Structure formats: C-alpha cells, structure tokens
Amino acid sequence: MNNLALIVTVLIVMAVAYQLGLTRSKSVVGGGQRLHSRPGYYGILVALWCGVPTLLLLALWGIFGNDIIQFLVSQQLPPETAAFSEREMLLQMRRIAALASGQNVSDPQQYELSAAAQQARLESLGHLVLLASMSVLAVLGLVLSRRKITPDMRARNHVERVIMVALALSSGVAILTTVGIVLSMIGEAMNFFRFISPADFFFGTTWNPRFSTSGDAGQGEFGLLPLLWGTLMVSSIALLVAIPLGLMTAIYMSEYAPPSLRNVAKPVIEVLAGIPTIVYGFFALIVIGPFLSGLGDLVGISIRTTSALTAGLVMGIMIIPFVSSLSDDIITQVPKALRDGALGLGATKSETIRQVVLPAALPGIVGAFLLAASRAIGETMIVVLAAGNNPVLHANPFEAVSTITVTIVNQLTGDMDFASPQSLVAFALGLTLFVITLGLNVIALVIVRRYRQQYE
Amino acid sequence: MNTITQASRGERLAIIERSLASRHRQEKRFRRLGLAAVVTGMVLVLILFASILMRGLPAFWQATFYLDIHFDSDIVNVSERPIQQEGESNADFRERDFTWQSEVGRVNWQQLIDNALAEALGEEIEPQQTRDLRALVTSAERRTLRDRFIEDQSLLGETHTIKLLASANVDVWIKGNINRDLPDSQQQLSAQTREWADHLYEEGVITNAFSTALFLNTDSRSSLASAGLAGAFMGSLFMMLIVMLLSIPIGVASAIYLEEFAPKNRLTDLIEININNLAAVPSIVFGLLGAAIFIGYLRLPLSAPLVGGLVLTLMTLPTIIIATRAALRSIPNSIRQAALGMGASKVQTVFHHVLPLALPGILTGSILGVAQALGETAPLLLIGMNAFVSNIPATPFDQASALPVQIYLWQGNELRNFFEARTSAAIIVLLALMLSLNALAIWLRKKLETRW
Numbered sequence: 001m002n003n004l005a006l007i008v009t010v011l012i013v014m015a016v017a018y019q020l021g022l023t024r025s026k027s028v029v030g031g032g033q034r035l036h037s038r039p040g041y042y043g044i045l046v047a048l049w050c051g052v053p054t055l056l057l058l059a060l061w062g063i064f065g066n067d068i069i070q071f072l073v074s075q076q077l078p079p080e081t082a083a084f085s086e087r088e089m090l091l092q093m094r095r096i097a098a099l100a101s102g103q104n105v106s107d108p109q110q111y112e113l114s115a116a117a118q119q120a121r122l123e124s125l126g127h128l129v130l131l132a133s134m135s136v137l138a139v140l141g142l143v144l145s146r147r148k149i150t151p152d153m154r155a156r157n158h159v160e161r162v163i164m165v166a167l168a169l170s171s172g173v174a175i176l177t178t179v180g181i182v183l184s185m186i187g188e189a190m191n192f193f194r195f196i197s198p199a200d201f202f203f204g205t206t207w208n209p210r211f212s213t214s215g216d217a218g219q220g221e222f223g224l225l226p227l228l229w230g231t232l233m234v235s236s237i238a239l240l241v242a243i244p245l246g247l248m249t250a251i252y253m254s255e256y257a258p259p260s261l262r263n264v265a266k267p268v269i270e271v272l273a274g275i276p277t278i279v280y281g282f283f284a285l286i287v288i289g290p291f292l293s294g295l296g297d298l299v300g301i302s303i304r305t306t307s308a309l310t311a312g313l314v315m316g317i318m319i320i321p322f323v324s325s326l327s328d329d330i331i332t333q334v335p336k337a338l339r340d341g342a343l344g345l346g347a348t349k350s351e352t353i354r355q356v357v358l359p360a361a362l363p364g365i366v367g368a369f370l371l372a373a374s375r376a377i378g379e380t381m382i383v384v385l386a387a388g389n390n391p392v393l394h395a396n397p398f399e400a401v402s403t404i405t406v407t408i409v410n411q412l413t414g415d416m417d418f419a420s421p422q423s424l425v426a427f428a429l430g431l432t433l434f435v436i437t438l439g440l441n442v443i444a445l446v447i448v449r450r451y452r453q454q455y456e
Numbered sequence: 457m458n459t460i461t462q463a464s465r466g467e468r469l470a471i472i473e474r475s476l477a478s479r480h481r482q483e484k485r486f487r488r489l490g491l492a493a494v495v496t497g498m499v500l501v502l503i504l505f506a507s508i509l510m511r512g513l514p515a516f517w518q519a520t521f522y523l524d525i526h527f528d529s530d531i532v533n534v535s536e537r538p539i540q541q542e543g544e545s546n547a548d549f550r551e552r553d554f555t556w557q558s559e560v561g562r563v564n565w566q567q568l569i570d571n572a573l574a575e576a577l578g579e580e581i582e583p584q585q586t587r588d589l590r591a592l593v594t595s596a597e598r599r600t601l602r603d604r605f606i607e608d609q610s611l612l613g614e615t616h617t618i619k620l621l622a623s624a625n626v627d628v629w630i631k632g633n634i635n636r637d638l639p640d641s642q643q644q645l646s647a648q649t650r651e652w653a654d655h656l657y658e659e660g661v662i663t664n665a666f667s668t669a670l671f672l673n674t675d676s677r678s679s680l681a682s683a684g685l686a687g688a689f690m691g692s693l694f695m696m697l698i699v700m701l702l703s704i705p706i707g708v709a710s711a712i713y714l715e716e717f718a719p720k721n722r723l724t725d726l727i728e729i730n731i732n733n734l735a736a737v738p739s740i741v742f743g744l745l746g747a748a749i750f751i752g753y754l755r756l757p758l759s760a761p762l763v764g765g766l767v768l769t770l771m772t773l774p775t776i777i778i779a780t781r782a783a784l785r786s787i788p789n790s791i792r793q794a795a796l797g798m799g800a801s802k803v804q805t806v807f808h809h810v811l812p813l814a815l816p817g818i819l820t821g822s823i824l825g826v827a828q829a830l831g832e833t834a835p836l837l838l839i840g841m842n843a844f845v846s847n848i849p850a851t852p853f854d855q856a857s858a859l860p861v862q863i864y865l866w867q868g869n870e871l872r873n874f875f876e877a878r879t880s881a882a883i884i885v886l887l888a889l890m891l892s893l894n895a896l897a898i899w900l901r902k903k904l905e906t907r908w
Binding site (some may be wrong): 004097102135156160163164166167168170171173174175177178180181184185187199244245246247248251252253256257265267268269271272274275276277278279280281282283285286287301317320321324330348349350351353371374377378379380381384385405408409412414416426427430433434437438441442445 | 470479482483486487489490491492493494495496497498500501503504507508511592633643651705706707709712713714717726727733734736737738739740741742743744747748749753754770773774777801802805813814827828830831832833834837838840842860863864867876879880883886887890891894898
C-alpha cells in the first residue's frame with residue numbers, strides 16, 4: 001500500500017470514528033440530561049483522536065523511515081566501504097536501493113546483493129510495523145476517546161482549541177519562511193566567505209568567476225561592485241520612466257478622469273501589472289532593443305540591442321501600474337477638506353494638486369517610490385534577457401551591463417555544486433539583494449504606515 | 457504681492473486677469489500632461505500585445521505536408537504482431553510485443569517519406585540529393601509513421617495521405633520569415649530544397665495547417681518543428697495544483713488567525729511586518745531558498761514540479777494572506793456581534809458567519825495569487841526546471857519544465873527565425889491562461905460582491 005492509499009484509508013477510518021462518536025454522544029444522554037456541546041463536536045473529537053496521531057506517525061515514518069533503513073543497511077556493508085567519500089557512499093546506497101527494488105544494476109557485487117536483500121527485508125518489515133502501529137494507534141484513539149464521552153464533556157472547547165492551534169501553526173509558516181531565507185542565505189554565504197574574503201567581495205571592482213572545471217577554482221575574482229552598479233543603473237532608468245508616468249497617471253485618474261475613461265483605462269493599465277516578467281523580457285529583446293538600436297543609428301550614437309537602457313526602459317513600463325496604483329491609493333487618502341480649502345481660496349485644480357495635495361501626500365508617495373525601487377532591484381527575467389550580461393564598471397547606459405539577479409541565475413543554473421565558490425557566490429549575492437530590498441521595504445512600510453495614521 | 461496691494465482696484469483686476477490667463481494655460485498643460493501619461497500607458501499595453509500577437513499568431517499554423525505515403529511491404533518487412541497465447545503470462549507477452557515493436561522501430565521509415573516526396577515532386581532523386589530531400593520533412597516524423605503502423609498494421613501495402621510536419625527551416629522559408637534574397641551561403645536551406653519547397657507549396661502538398669504539435673508534443677531538440685508545449689503545460693499544471701492545495705488552506709488559516717483571534721502583542725506584530733515584507737521579497741530569493749533547503753538540504757529531486765510548487769507556494773502565501781485579511785476586515789462587526797449575541801462561540805462566529813461572507817474576496821485574492829505564480833520564471837530556473845525534458849511528466853516527482861520556463865528556453869534557441877514566432881505563440885498561450893484566471897477573479901468579484 002503506498003502512502004496515498006494509507007492516507008485515504010485513515011481518512012475513511014476518521015469518517016467512521018466521527019459517526020461512532022456522534023451516535024455514542026447521543027446514546028449517553030437520557031433522563032433529562034443535556035449534552036454540553038452539539039453531537040457533531042463529539043464526533044469530530046473522536047475522529048481527531050483517531051486520525052491525528054496516526055497521520056503524525058505516518059509523517060514521521062515518511063521523514064525518518066528511509067534514513068533508519070539506510071543506516072541499518074550501511075552497518076552491514078563490508079569494512080572497505082568505510083573509506084568511501086560522502087558522494088561514493090551516496091552512489092553505493094543508490095545502487096543497493098535499485099537492487100532492492102528489483103531493478104538491474106551493472107555488475108552487482110556479492111555484498112551489494114546481500115545488502116539489497118537486507119534492505120528489501122527491512123523495508124517490508126518496516127512497512128508491516130508501520131501498518132500495525134498505525135492500526136493500534138487508530139483503534140486506541142477511537143476506543144479511549146469514545147469511552148470518555150459523557151454528557152458534560154466540553155467537546156466543543158476541545159475541538160476549538162485544536163482549531164486554534166492549527167490556525168496559529170499556519171501563521172507560523174510565514175515566519176518559518178523568513179527564518180529559512182535568512183538562515184540558508186547566511187549559511188551558504190558563510191561557506192562562500194571561506195573561499196573569498198568579504199572585503200574582496202563587497203569592494204572588489206572586477207567580476208570574473210572562472211569556471212570550477214578549469215582547474216584554478218577559487219582563483220576567480222568575485223567583486224560585487226560592477227554588479228551593484230549595473231543593478232543601480234538599470235533600476236534608475238526604470239524609475240526615471242515609471243515615476244513620472246505612474247505619478248501623472250495616478251493624478252489624472254484620481255483628480256481629472258471622467259468615470260467613463262477611468263473605467264476603461266484603469267483595468268487596461270492594471271493588465272500591465274499582471275503580465276509575467278518573462279514576457280516583458282521577450283518584448284524588450286525583440287521590439288524595444290532593435291527599436292532603440294535603430295534610433296541610435298539615426299542620431300549617430302551606438303546603442304546595443306541588449307543594454308542597460310533597453311532593460312531599464314522595459315522595466316520602467318513594468319512598474320508603471322505599481323507606482324500608479326500605490327500613488328492613486330495615497331492621493332485619494334488626502335482629506336477632502338484640504339482640497340476644498342485650496343479651491344475655496346481660488347487656486348486652480350492643478351495648483352491645488354501641486355501645492356496642496358502632493359505635498360500632503362509626499363511621504364506616502366516617497367514610500368511608494370521606494371517600494372517600486374525595491375521591485376526594480378529584485379527584478380530578474382527582464383535583465384536576464386535584455387541587459388546583455390556584461391559585468392564591467394562603466395557609466396554608458398547604451399552598453400550592456402550585468403546585475404545581481406542576472407548573476408545569481410547565471411551562477412546557479414547548470415550544475416548544482418554546493419562546494420565551489422562559483423555556485424556559492426549566488427547566495428552571497430542573494431543575501432546582498434535580500435538586505436537591500438528588505439531595507440527599502442521596511443523604510444517604505446514605516447513611512448506609508450505613518451502617513452496613513454496621520455490622516456485617520 | 458506688494459504691487460497688487462498698492463495698485464488701484466482697476467489695475468489690480470488687470471493684473472489678476474493677466475495672471476489668470478497664464479494660470480489657466482498652466483492648468484490646461486497639467487491636465488494634458490496627465491492625459492498624455494494615461495495614453496502612453498495604454499499605448500504601451502497596445503504595442504506590447506500587438507507585437508506579441510503579430511509575431512505569435514502565425515506560429516499557430518505551421519507548414520505541413522499532406523503526403524501520400526505508400527507503406528511498401530518491401531521496406532516495411534516485419535513479422536506479424538504477436539498475439540497473446542493462452543496460458544502466456546502478461547509479462548512474457550509484453551516482452552514479445554516489445555521485441556516486435558523494436559523490430560518495427562528498425563524499419564527504414566525515412567525511405568517511405570523519401571519515396572513519397574519523390575513521387576510528389578515527380579522527379580528521380582539522385583543519391584547526392586538525399587540530403588536536400590531530407591531537409592524538407594522534420595526528422596521526428598519517421599516516428600509518426602512508425603507509431604501509425606504499430607497502431608494499425610492493415611496499412612501495410614496501402615497508400616494513405618498522412619499529415620507530416622515540414623522542417624523548421626521550410627516553415628521559415630514558406631512564411632517568408634527569412635529574407636528570400638539572401639545569397640546561398642547565408643540561407644539555411646540549399647537552393648534545391650528551397651526550390652522543391654516552393655514547388656510543393658504551389659502544388660498544395662505543403663499547406664499552412666493548424667499546428668496541433670504545438671499543444672500535443674513535448675519540447676524537442678533534434679526535430680525543432682515538432683517542439684510543443686505539452687510537457688511544460690503539465691509541469692505548470694502540477695505546480696498550480698500544489699500551490700492551490702497548500703497555499704490557499706495555509707494562507708486562509710493564518711489570515712483568520714491574525715485577523716480574528718491573535719492577541720495584539722509583539723509576536724503578532726512581528727508576524728504582520730514579516731508577512732508584508734515577504735510579499736515584497738524578490739521572487740529570485742525564493743528560488744535561492746528552494747535551492748538551498750529543498751534541493752541542497754532535503755535532497756528533493758531537481759527539476760521536479762513538487763519543488764517548484766513548494767517554492768511558488770511560499771511565494772504566493774503572503775499575497776493570499778494579505779487578500780484574505782482585507783476580505784475579513786471588510787465584513788462589518790455587526791455580523792460578529794450578532795452571532796456572539798446569539799451565543800455562538802468565537803470559532804463558530806468566524807467559521808459559520810464571517811468566513812462564508814468573506815469567501816468572494818478570499819476566492820478572488822487566491823485566484824490572483826495563483827495566476828501570479830503561474831507566470832513566475834526566475835525561482836524555477838534556480839531549482840533546475842530549465843533542464844531539457846522530452847517526456848510529459850506523469851507525477852509531480854518527475855522532471856518537468858513549466859510554461860514560462862519553456863518560453864525562456866525557446867527564446868534562447870539559435871534558430872531565431874523559427875523560434876521568435878514559436879516563443880510568441882507560447883507567450884500567447886500563457887497570457888491567455890493568466891488573463892482568463894484574472895477575468896474569472898474579476899467576474900467572481902462582480903457576481904458575489906456584497907456592499908455593506
């Protein structure tokens with residue numbers, strides 16, 4: 001029986017347990033006595049007692065079962081395998097596992113065959129023990145909890161406590177994710193800094209990670225500055241495009257646009273926000289890049305098809321809806337009294353907006369810009385396709401650049417070797433990226449929150 | 457200012473009049489600037505869609521041969537297909553059948569295609585022209601003939617019109633996606649092949665037929681014309697199932713906890729800030745998390761939709777939590793007070809009264825979150841989903857690609873003339889899926905929305 005079938009069986013048993021609990025709770029009342037909770041709660045309680053420990057056991061076996069068997073089998077191996085490296089050992093255990101599941105393995109050794117037999121034996125034994133203990137747990141849970149049902153048992157409170165625990169655990173997943181991100185990044189980045197000193201990484205001006213296969217691993221140069229510079233260049237161009245367009249769109253939409261235009265234009269511009277970034281990247285590569293390069297030829301400057309300008313321009317288009325919807329929210333939160341006051345003094349509408357509404361909304365708008373900047377810095381696919389991957393320090397936006405995100409993708413796709421600085425550097429870069437965006441986000445969120453409180 | 461106060465009433469009015477004109481011009485200019493920004497945004501959307509559609513739509517039709525293939529019994533010289541004997545075990549029978557199938561596989565199917573092409577051209581093909589001839593039909597179509605024969609052995613000795621895909625270069629040539637005036641040295645096809653292709657196109661042997669290969673085939677390296685999206689589609693489907701199964705229950709549960717039950721203390725404040733921040737963490741960081749924890753530490757398989765689904769789940773979770781909290785917050789307190797007043801417990805209030813009312817908002821937010829996950833590429837590249845996969849994944853543990861990753865792989869293909877259109881077609885498929893999810897969300901919101 002595979003795990004899915006086991007889970008389904010447990011669920012069926014739980015349904016039966018629910019029925020048993022339900023009928024039991026109805027049968028214990030009599031003689032004018034009333035149940036504390038509605039009968040369904042007793043059913044749920046019995047089902048939980050029956051099912052939850054059983055499923056927990058199954059999960060534990062799923063996580064540790066294989067390791068236990070592997071450990072027991074590896075104890076059986078002849079002493080010469082003790083000298084194996086971790087990788088050889090892994091291969092060895094895979095061969096045995098393949099033999100045990102009845103597949104053919106080239107040139108099986110005698111000791112491998114006996115180990116495989118042992119593994120097969122342990123696996124079926126383990127499965128039997130698992131099945132037996134799951135059944136015992138289920139029956140025990142069912143019988144004991146069913147026996148405990150009395151009219152004044154507070155079943156609802158028990159069930160609700162279980163629900164609360166489940167809800168709280170769910171909200172812990174978000175925390176765990178952050179912890180996971182921070183720990184894994186820091187851990188792997190530390191491994192990287194054993195090869196390359198942090199000073200060389202953070203202040204190095206050359207990016208030239210040689211390939212680990214060329215024999216001089218660890219000799220490459222991992223200077224962050226060219227990548228950071230490229231990132232900043234592309235994001236600045238993006239913000240130069242997105243901020244004026246986004247802000248003016250937001251102002252026009254919230255202050256001027258007739259409802260008919262608003263109803264059409266708003267969803268259309270929001271469509272821009274839903275388009276996957278890979279599509280923008282492709283758009284940059286086949287439309288904007290050639291267009292800019294042709295434009296450059298016309299005026300006599302050489303613009304490469306894949307350049308900081310191409311990537312930045314398209315990234316700007318991508319974050320227009322982001323800037324405009326955030327600014328729109330913030331502008332509409334400015335109290336009407338401020339507007340009415342300015343209009344009442346004889347200011348025109350544009351004067352009201354520029355001299356009253358915008359200054360009042362400024363902190364919030366700055367927050368929105370910071371969020372947009374953080375999004376631009378973390379954007380990946382557009383720059384992978386359209387920035388040209390040229391990690392050199394230069395100030396010409398018409399030339400190709402490389403960014404932090406592009407380099408993460410380049411270093412970590414292909415072979416996944418967690419022992420070479422060439423792969424590990426991706427985590428150091430990721431950590432840098434995470435810290436930068438986190439900083440921007442925290443500042444932005446604090447500003448926006450403070451702004452909201454000001455007008456509440 | 458001073459001049460205004462010192463001036464007489466008439467002069468004052470004149471100054472105001474004059475400045476009023478410029479102020480009104482300014483007003484107009486500002487308003488036009490705003491309109492220009494809106495129009496620019498809309499024009500950009502238009503250009504983006506128009507350029508993708510213009511390039512992608514032609515790729516849904518592909519140069520296709522309708523060839524009269526004669527299943528010549530001299531070439532297709534194989535024994536009878538085995539029939540399961542009485543008392544023969546299934547395994548034995550399958551083994552015998554398998555031997556037969558590999559015998560069929562060794563037949564020179566290419567020869568049948570060559571013969572049919574020669575027939576259609578009405579020419580004797582010199583041996584040195586075989587190369588040119590074989591450049592017409594894409595190489596995977598040999599296997600199409602083989603599969604047709606395995607399905608139906610009565611074809612032997614008969615002639616049937618069979619639909620075969622032209623090679624990618626022929627498709628490019630016929631559609632004019634390559635400059636026809638380029639010298640021979642820069643053309644992908646030899647002069648002879650080009651002449652034949654044009655001839656057959658005029659004859660109607662080659663037509664632009666709707667490309668089912670794009671939807672039914674998996675990616676292919678050797679036979680570019682038959683590369684399709686089926687594998688990537690299944691990979692994306694598995695990932696979306698995992699994302700829905702995990703992120704919606706967990707997201708809704710944690711939103712309920714934070715919004716309805718959590719005590720207001722430092723810990724819940726921390727969780728709240730944390731969720732807002734997670735929503736703004738770049739997606740590639742989630743890819744790094746997946747590479748380090750799921751692949752590096754837990755040793756889950758590379759390129760598996762399972763890992764992709766888990767990474768995208770973590771990425772979507774904050775979106776769903778935030779949307780659900782907003783939906784719960786929009787339910788007026790009077791509902792809660794009424795339920796509590798009738799003696800319901802807090803849990804009953806939330807689950808029997810608040811949650812059902814908030815369901816439309818939760819549903820909309822969840823669909824939008826899933827649509828966003830569907831289009832995500834960067835994190836998937838880091839967990840190895842950019843590997844070339846030639847099978848349709850059968851389970852979430854098999855190697856697979858995903859739609860956006862397939863787009864990434866195709867745009868990098870060296871045969872740009874062919875794959876620019878193919879990639880755009882893949883983008884159209886992806887956008888159609890995402891936009892229909894978005895439309896579904898908007899429709900649900902419109903239909904189920906309650907105004908309080």
